[in-house]
Amino acid sequence: MLHFTREEFDSRKNRLLAEMAERKLDAMLLFAQESMYWLTGYDTFGFCFFQCLAVKADGEMRLLTRSADLRQARHTSVLETVTVWRDRGQADPTIDLRDMLDEMGLLGARIGVEWATHGLTAANGRLLEARLGSFASLKEASDLVPALRVIKSPAEIDYVREAARLADDAFDEMLPLVKSGADEAELLYALQGSILRAGGDYPGNSFILGSGEDALLCRYKSGRRKLDAQDQLTVEWAGVKAQYHAAVMRTVVVGQPTPRHLELHAAAREALAAVEEAMRPGRTFGEVFDAHAGVMEAHDLVRHRLGACGYSLGARYAPSWMEPQMFYSGNADPIQPAMTLFAHMIIMDSDSGTAMTLGRTYLTTDGAPDPLSRLTLDLPVAD
Numbered sequence: 001m002l003h004f005t006r007e008e009f010d011s012r013k014n015r016l017l018a019e020m021a022e023r024k025l026d027a028m029l030l031f032a033q034e035s036m037y038w039l040t041g042y043d044t045f046g047f048c049f050f051q052c053l054a055v056k057a058d059g060e061m062r063l064l065t066r067s068a069d070l071r072q073a074r075h076t077s078v079l080e081t082v083t084v085w086r087d088r089g090q091a092d093p094t095i096d097l098r099d100m101l102d103e104m105g106l107l108g109a110r111i112g113v114e115w116a117t118h119g120l121t122a123a124n125g126r127l128l129e130a131r132l133g134s135f136a137s138l139k140e141a142s143d144l145v146p147a148l149r150v151i152k153s154p155a156e157i158d159y160v161r162e163a164a165r166l167a168d169d170a171f172d173e174m175l176p177l178v179k180s181g182a183d184e185a186e187l188l189y190a191l192q193g194s195i196l197r198a199g200g201d202y203p204g205n206s207f208i209l210g211s212g213e214d215a216l217l218c219r220y221k222s223g224r225r226k227l228d229a230q231d232q233l234t235v236e237w238a239g240v241k242a243q244y245h246a247a248v249m250r251t252v253v254v255g256q257p258t259p260r261h262l263e264l265h266a267a268a269r270e271a272l273a274a275v276e277e278a279m280r281p282g283r284t285f286g287e288v289f290d291a292h293a294g295v296m297e298a299h300d301l302v303r304h305r306l307g308a309c310g311y312s313l314g315a316r317y318a319p320s321w322m323e324p325q326m327f328y329s330g331n332a333d334p335i336q337p338a339m340t341l342f343a344h345m346i347i348m349d350s351d352s353g354t355a356m357t358l359g360r361t362y363l364t365t366d367g368a369p370d371p372l373s374r375l376t377l378d379l380p381v382a383d
Helices: 006-022 031-040 069-076 093-103 122-132 144-149 152-176 185-199 212-215 259-278 285-298
Strands: 026-031 050-058 061-065 082-084 110-113 138-140 208-211 231-241 244-254 311-315 322-326 340-348 354-363
Touching: 006 026, 006 031, 006 050, 006 144, 026 031, 026 144, 031 050, 031 061, 031 144, 050 093, 061 069, 061 093, 061 152, 069 082, 093 122, 093 152, 122 138, 144 322, 152 185, 152 231, 152 244, 152 354, 185 231, 208 212, 212 231, 231 354, 244 259, 244 311, 244 340, 259 285, 259 340, 259 354, 285 340
Parallel strands: 026 110, 061 082, 110 138
Antiparallel strands: 026 050, 050 061, 208 231, 231 244, 244 354, 311 322, 311 340, 340 354
16 A cells, blocks of 8 residues: 555655754654655554654664554555554553663664644643653754655655646536535535545545635635525635645636626736746745735735745645645745645635635746646636
């Protein structure tokens, strides 16, 4: 059940070990599920419980997890050593982790830790510090693996391209259903069902689909309504293949677009073009955001835009398909070739109740970025 070759996993581990050597780390404790997946293929949602992948500077890897994920690790990864901590009253798996690290000869070692991840709760983090604080020297290293993961290999890019195709096909399946009286539940079913039926995966976060006033929301919420004869529908969804995401965002107008819809769509399209021009090697994530913000300011839309306009994405797990690298003001992260980046132009005019969004995923190159979606950037209008 490996999605990549052994050679690819070896290459990733070598990159990790080289960066660990650069930072003078004797080991890394990985808690982010996407880090474990990237490094070994280990594929699970079991990170909602305590688990840790320890990687030594000599290349040795050991996973500590629960019994429920023992077979999962053996079936989906290249890992050879899996240690199980036992569910019981007052269980403290950080004691098991300390014992495992002791067996690995890491007493007194300099160990990097992925603190900034949903795979390590604050409560477990406090236990970790209590049990390992005197055992080893713990160093913040949350950025290490994400910085390696942001550059995608050819095999990863193939999965992202397939995810983008699934996303486009899903929209093509949903769009004919958008009309007066249509139930949001049926539209969401068409989007997600299309991707799963074609062999895709569940997304790292719920699809966003809202109409009327809910079209101005940027998050999923429960509850469904039926579309009016004059309406607006905002949709943010992603194709997913082997956990790799390609996101897309659109606002569809039902009935006749208002002048404000047309005005905001024109601004969103202009801003997206500016972002594409800035999304090149030699520029930064912050400069990409500045390109977006400049267009919004020129159209007097500063009050209606967001404080970020996109992010890196790839293989991700709940609760979000977003990677840490984001387009926001002052972000000095460099744009490099072989990144997969989602740019979203989101304009929510609460004064007039008008929503407008436009977004798609790109593959960065040595020059202009390559849009991975074939969908038109024209304003979608349904009868």
